[in-house]
Amino acid sequence: MKALVTGGAGFIGSHLVDHLVRQGIDVVVVDDLSMGDVENIKNRDLVTIYIEDVRNERFMQQLLQQENFDYIYFLAAVASVADSIERPGETHAINHNAVLSTLEFIRAAKLPIKQFLFTSSAAVYGNLPELPKREDSRVDPLSPYAIDKYATERYVLAYGKLYDLPTVCVRFFNVYxxxxxxxxxxxxxxxxxxxxxxxxxxxxxxxxxxxxxxFIYVEDVIQALWLITTKQANHQVFNIANxxxxxxxxxxxxxxxxxxxxxxxxxxxxxxxxxxxxxxxxxxxxxxxxxxxxxxxxxxxxxxxxx
Ligand code: UD2
Known part of the structure; x- marks a missing residue:
């Protein structure tokens, strides 16, 4: 089995990479190290790491074509709401366009993946009063960050249904x-x-x-992600929280x-x-x-x- 983790040198990504390696999976990481650090990955000798930007379409397409991934975990993102308000165009290119072009390549090239998992955020719910948030609660994305996360979710799920691709979305709450x-x-x-x-x-x-x-501890997040992969829980959205x-x-x-x-x-x-x-x-x-x-x-x- 082979997995791609974009953002794999980041906080959550590196914990996921360590877990996948422990499962005996071949892991490839793409990370531009804008937030991440290769040192975060414990088993880095066993992992192929590309220091690249997910906006580099040519690179991403070559990688997808040559590697035959079973699992793709898309965690690369500008994770700050404030950054997205300051640089909406740039964050949109990373948080939305890069995901969509990866998906589009998978569809067009008919790559036989087993799961494409997109990481969204509780930000999509905004400030509406109903609590606790269920996956089918109303959304109110208020920042470019939240809008990108929500729009990308919709694409990821639509690609799943329209083109019969095994896609799934998760909404992280506060991970520590x-x-x-x-x-x-x-x-x-x-x-x-x-x-x-x-x-x-x-x-x-x-x-x-x-x-x-x-608040959810990162090890529980990894448990949840791995469950979603092993159960092949596709075409859905899952809250990841405590x-x-x-x-x-x-x-x-x-x-x-x-x-x-x-x-x-x-x-x-x-x-x-x-x-x-x-x-x-x-x-x-x-x-x-x-x-x-x-x-x-x-x-x-x-x-x-x-x-
Ligand atoms: C989280 C996510 C963010 C987005 C958002 C959606 C993190 C790190 N950020 O933002 O990416 O998904 O949820 O709603 O998980 N605070 C202080 N002092 C500090 C730092 C924070 O008082 O030095 C407060 C902050 O104002 C907030 C709370 O602590 O009320 C949590 O802040 P956070 O930045 O950890 O997370 P959040 O929920 O704002």
Whole structure:
């Protein structure tokens, strides 16, 4: 079996690559290292890594033609909502066009893949009040990032149905764990919290901390992705989350206990355009055989130990 992971040197991608290698799968990574780092991949000696941009159509087509992939995991993306607001054209080319042209090549060349998995985001739900979010809840994509994710999902599913391709989409909620880069203000809040607690740096809390999120440990994300692949759960969308809503204030409290000391919290105005409350219904994933292995406390404990 052979798999392509675009964005495979990134936070979630590198964990997926390690898992696929452990399953005995031949893995090829395409990553431009704009966010990722080859060092994130534990078994990199066993992996073929191309430092390339997924917008390079010629490269992507040659690779697809020559490699005969069974599984394609499309994780390469500009993952920041703020970036997409600042550079909508460029992020559209990566977050939408590159996915579509890959799919289009698979269709036109009739490549016999077993699954094409596209990674979307909870951003598609926007700020509508109904909670928890089900995959069939109303969407309200508010940023270029969210619009690209939603539009690409629709294409991926339409290609699946219209051209009988084995495609599937997942919507990540807030993923955390080792390997998440804390260097940008738009990095995952738990990577920033970890680095602040570790180095006794002040943490800037945007808003009053009552905003809620659904945090899932990266190992559980990989469990979910692998389940979707092995069960051949195609032509659907799956929320990838823990199913628990926690306020940022309570997350800080839990993490302070895990770390054994207090955080220096500095208050700032809430971020514009941000979602206030977010939590998923993960019934579809559970029906597939998923169960949460990592509570927030356990995940934070593990993350902190490795910090
Ligand atoms: C997540 C995704 C984003 C997009 C979005 C969709 C991550 C890293 N980002 O954004 O790509 O899919 O969901 O809704 O998973 N915060 C602070 N201080 C900090 C950093 C963050 O108070 O230094 C707050 C932030 O204002 C927010 C919460 O922590 O209320 C979570 O922030 P985040 O950047 O980890 O994730 P989110 O939900 O904004």
């Amino acid at each position: 764990g080792p390997g998440q880069n804390p260097s940008s203000p738009y990095s995952g809040v738990l990577s920033i919290l970890t680095s602040c607690l570790e180095d006794n740096k002040p943490f800037t809390l945007y808003g009053d901390g009552s905003q809620t999120r659904d 199913g628990h809503e926690l306020s940022l204030n309570s997350i800080i409290e839990i993490y302070e206990k895990v770390a054994g000391h207090q955080l220096d919290v500095q208050m700032a105005a809430g971020r514009e355009g941000e979602v206030k409350h977010s939590v998923a219904n993960i019934g579809k994933l559970i029906n597939l055989g998923y169960s949460t292995h990592w509570s927030l406390k356990k995940g934070l404990g593990q993350y902190w130990k490795g910090a």
